[in-house]
Amino acid sequence: MRPASLDEIRAANERFQLASPQEILQWGVERFFPRLLMATAFGAEGCCIIHMLSEIQPATKIINLETGYQFPETLELRERIKARYGIEVEYIYPETTVAEYEAEHGGPLHVLRPDQCCYDRKVLPLRRALQRLAPLAWISAIRKDQTAERQKADVVQWDQKFQLVKLNPLLNWTKKDVWAFIHRYNIPYNPLHDQNYPSIGCWPCTRPVAPGEDDRAGRWAGKVKKECGLHVVEVKDGEGI
Template sequence: MNLFEKEALIAQAAEEFENKTPEELVKWAVDTFPNITLACSFGAEDVVLVDMLQKVSPKTDIFYLDTDLHFKETYETRDKLASHYGLQFVRAGTELTLEAQAAQYGEELWKSNPNECCNLRKVEPLTAILGKYEAWITGIRRDQAPTRANAKKVEYDVKFGLVKFNPLADWTSDDVWNYIRANDVIYNPLHDMHYPSIGCEKCTRQVLPGEDPRAGRWAGHEKTECGLHK
C-alpha cells in the first residue's frame, strides 16, 4: 500500500468509525494493520484499551514508556495487569540512567527543563519503538485537553510516520469509568487518590476539587503535553 492509498484508507476509516464503538475500531485496526502496537501508560483509558485488545488480539504488542520515574502504584498496576491477562508488556526506555542524566544536564532536570526531560526519557524512546511498527493505538480523548480536541479516531501521525488510532477519542471520563466498572478492569489506585492524569512521580500532583483534570501535570510550568501527541 503506497502513501496515497494509505491516506485514502485513513480518511475513509476516520469517517466510517466516528460513530462506531471503540471495540469495532480496535478489531478493524489489528485486522488491517497486523504490525500494530498499543501504547499503555497504565492510566484509566489505557487499561480499558488493554482489556479490549486482549479480547480480540491477545498477541498484539503492548508497550509502555519506562522513564524510571513512575509511581510505585503504576509499576504495581503493570504487574497486576500482566498477571491477570498472562501477557508481557514491552518496555521502552532510554539507556540514559538518572545518574548520567544528572551529571550531563544537572540535578532534577524535570524541574529546570521538563521539556528536555520528557524528550530524553519519553519522546526519544517512543520514536525508537514506533519505528518498528506500521500503526499504533493510543488512549487519548478529545475532552482531555485543548491540544487533543481535534483528534480523529483514525489519522496519520505525521510526527512519527505511521497510522494512529484513537478509539476512545469521543468518550468522556464517565464512559471510561463505566467500562472499567462493568468489566471489572484492573486500574491504577492513584485514580482513587485524586490523580485523574498520571505521569511521572516527580511531575504529577494531586488535583484539587474544581481544577482541570490535567492540572496536576507539570504544575508550575507552561506545559500540558510531554510531546508524544502532536
C-alpha cells in the same frame, strides 16, 4: 503488508465516527496486526483498551515508556495486568538511568527543562522502539475532552510526527464512560486514581488535583507544558487529515 494511504485513512475515519472502541480496534487488528502497536502510560483509558485487546488480539504489542520516574503504583499495575490477562507490556527504556541522567546534567532536568527531559526519556526512546518494531499503526488512549489540543484529533488519523496511522478508539468517550467500563469488567487500574490523581505520568511532574480543577491540572503543574510531546497533533498542508 502495505502501508495505509491517506485516502484509506480518511475513509476509515469517516466510517468509524460513530463506531464503538471495539469496532475501531477490531478494524485496526484486521488491517495492521502484527504491525500494530499500543503505547500506554497505564492510565484508566489505557487499561480499558488493554482489556479490549485481550479479547480481540492479546498478542498486540503494547509498550510503556519507563522513564525511571514512574510511580511504584504504575509499575505494579503492569504486573497486575500481566497476572490478569497474560499480557506483558514491554518497557522501553532511555539510554541512561535516572542517576546517570541527573549526574550528566547537574541535577534533574524535569525541574527547569521538562521539555528536554520528556524528549530524552520519552520521545527518543519511543523513536528507537518504533524503528525496531516497525509498526504501520499505533493505538492511543486519548479522549477529546481531555485538552484543547486533543479536540483536534480524529478517530483514525495520520500521525505526522511519527509517520504512522494513529487510532484513537476512545476519542469520543467521556471520563464517565471510562469508569463505567472499568467497574463493569473489574479492570485493574492505578490506585492513585482514587487519591485525586486523574492523570498520572512521572512522579516529579504529577500532583493530585483539587476539587473543581481540570483533570490535567496536576500534570506539569505551574508550567505551560501540558503534553509530553507524543500526542501533539501535527498536520501540514496537504499531509495528514
